[in-house]
Amino acid sequence: MIKLFRHLKPYRWLVAAVLVLVFFQTLSELYLPTLMADIVDVGVVKGDTPYIWRIGLFMLLVALGGMICSIGASYYSSKAASGFGKSLRGKVFSHVSNFSLEEFDKIGTASLITRTTNDITQIQQVLIMMLRMMVMAPMMCIGGIIMAVSKDAKLSLILVVIMPVLAAAIFLIARKGIPLFKTIQKKIDRLNLVMREELTGMRVIRSFNRINHEKKRFETANFELTDTSIKVNKIMAFMMPIMMLVMNVSSVAIIWYGGLRIDAGHMEVGDLMAFLQYAMQIMFSLIMVSMMFVMIPRASASAVRINEVLDMVPVIKDADEPVHAGEQKGYVEFRNVSFSYPGAEQPAVQDISFSANPGEVTAIIGGTGSGKSTLISLIPRFYDVDGGRVLVDGMDVRDLPQEELRAKIGFVPQKAVLFTGTIQDNIRYGKEEASDEEVRHAAKIAQAADFIGEMEQGYDSIIAQGGSNVSGGQKQRLSIARALVRGAEIYIFDDSFSALDFKTDAKLRAALKDETRESTVIIVAQRVSTVLDADRIIVMNESRIAGIGTHHELMGTCDVYREIVYSQLSEEEIA
Incomplete structure (x- = not known):
């Protein structure tokens, strides 16, 4: 898939804008829990109302700035991905136009249509996610860990136990799902082929009273696609419950042990609230990674199919040193x-x-x-x-x-x-x-x-x-x-x-x-x-x-x- 991203070159400034905006959005989200901790530990505990108002208004400004960055990142990422999709479709179509009949026979018209439409759309959708998440997820994870450790290093040991469990669950689920995503694209090819034959050959089908036969063919292709899609969705459906279970167990553990540390005088209430939010941000970053694990395998399968088309060298091409016809006409x-x-x-x-x-x-x-x-x-x-x-x-x-x-x-x-x-x-x-x-x-x-x-x-x-x-x-x-x-x-x-x-x-x-x-x-x-x-x-x-x-x-x-x-x-x- 990385090979295809060279076609993003005309949109590099849009990509750069997305990365900068996402960077500032992530900073704002990492800064908000610390401000909230200050309000609780300083403003609420000491009864300093002006301080609460001052920091509260500052929090609103930070949140507003993060929202503006988020909207801008969404807009520019959509623009870059749509332009990339348009450019890639154009390149595929232009390349296919140079194919000889031998290449058409080899890949098949129905498959070429699927690759130019569905496969490129899959990559386009993943690109939007990647532009938003490839900066946000690691930054939020690393930043969250740093901020959590700064609030209480001993309480952070809970994260050391929980994160490998979450990562292992994501890995196992993705490992099961990736092969099925590749199969889905082939099933879509088959469904397109059957559909195309039925629509173009409708007169022949009706004249030979083969409508029921063709319905069965379509139902078989449709069922195979549906069955594979259900299988992969069942596997991926495990991901969110596991995530929520881990997050809730983490919250209970943090509140339990955090309460004990507050009782012992090693931690402030505001710091515990901030720590809990940083833990959730870390978990959320891992959920974003898991979502990418869901989408990227399918997009990778699509990318392989598109690269197969773009890498296919037409058997028939002009000579390295073409000559021009003489004065003889039509012989x-x-x-x-x-x-x-x-x-x-x-x-x-x-x-x-x-x-x-x-x-x-x-x-x-x-x-x-x-x-x-x-x-x-x-x-x-x-x-x-x-x-x-x-x-x-x-x-x-x-x-x-x-x-x-x-x-x-x-x-x-x-x-x-x-x-x-x-x-x-x-x-x-x-x-x-x-x-x-x-x-x-x-x-x-x-x-x-x-x-x-x-x-x-x-x-x-x-x-x-x-x-x-x-x-x-x-x-x-x-x-x-x-x-x-x-x-x-x-x-x-x-x-x-x-x-x-x-x-x-x-x-x-x-x-x-x-x-x-x-x-x-x-x-x-x-x-x-x-x-x-x-x-x-x-x-x-x-x-x-x-x-x-x-x-x-x-x-x-x-x-x-x-x-x-x-x-x-x-x-x-x-x-």
Whole structure:
């Protein structure tokens, strides 16, 4: 957790102010019992009323000063902790934004959300406590002991017996609770995962009548979290009763033996009252330490999880000496490329070689799991190849700056993703500075202009979270428009026409042909009708290329392609 506190550097002056204010607050609280002892021993015993008034007013001023310091410390500690939380969330989000898909697969989206929200909040809350207590608790404990000894050294021996008992109790309870705090964060991850799957997959759950099954999944995850939380709270619940028991026993012992010392003439009544208050302050400081023992283990578990994210070095990063692409525009080449997902037994693609040229349409077709989507994910460097090279404009993609590489590409993913905002905001996501005319032109080419025009607010119509208020085909067309507005050198369509009817598919491909005349177009498709007119068709089968050529060439040379065609088209259509 200390490692994370380096992010407090911008708030060091606030932290310093908190420490100074807490220091003076503690001094005021340590000084008050001595003033009270003076009032009793001098003012009350001797009947000196003016002295009582004078010291009483001074006590009020000291207490008021302590209160002002306490309020200031609370304000500045909250400000520093909130700023720290904001800064840390920003750094985590910024770092995660640089992750490749491999890092996302490794940690999991649900866990990343928990770490960015719940875990950072845990540390933020503990930081507020630490800023207040890390000065106050030791000062009050040490100061209380010094002041108590100054009042009566022999009576202080009671504290020597009681404090180790209290410390041992805190240690034993914390030792039991710490492992459970780590478990709680994992249970929260699991609950978030189940909740996220249920909310995003609600249509599928309802269509298959699996609501009861999902309820049981949620109840199981919820019960596991609740059960662990109850266990740790039961353990921590022992702390306060033990504290109170020790404090009350201490009070009785101090009053008992203090009374005997007063009776023997070794101690004044005011000193006993002050001693009792100092003893309570010492106990209170230990209670503060115990509260930190309750919070710090959980925050430490959270800190480990956050550091795991911040220390994770993205597998994909820019070269130490990146080069820039030459004058060649849009040329893509694969040379003996192989790639395996982490932990996979078989390569996802192996020994792949082909080229795609500007002004041409290269289509990739094949069965499910043949490696089509994996293949095109290597072009924008979502993953890095295990063997061979992927070239864009004659340069290895690993040598090009990622930003420059991806600026060349208009990518339409297999699963259409839209963001909350207006339709034109979603299209402009591809090119922030795009004019209204460019937005409308891209929508027209993507065959989206008609349905946008039918909406009440047109291009200013709001897209709900996840695009839930538009159909699958409309989502795909808006995703295509978002890519087209870039005016990219390379367009990659990953099965992006699957939700379109045949008529819209044909119109879209015809419009694309004119629009992308100078660009390289790579289309991954399941439908044969989508790839019939392609300049080059690459047939994938079991992670390898089974054939390359035009439709007519492949019909004569590639068995896999013929099987796909005959499974989808009638004899009249093939002819």
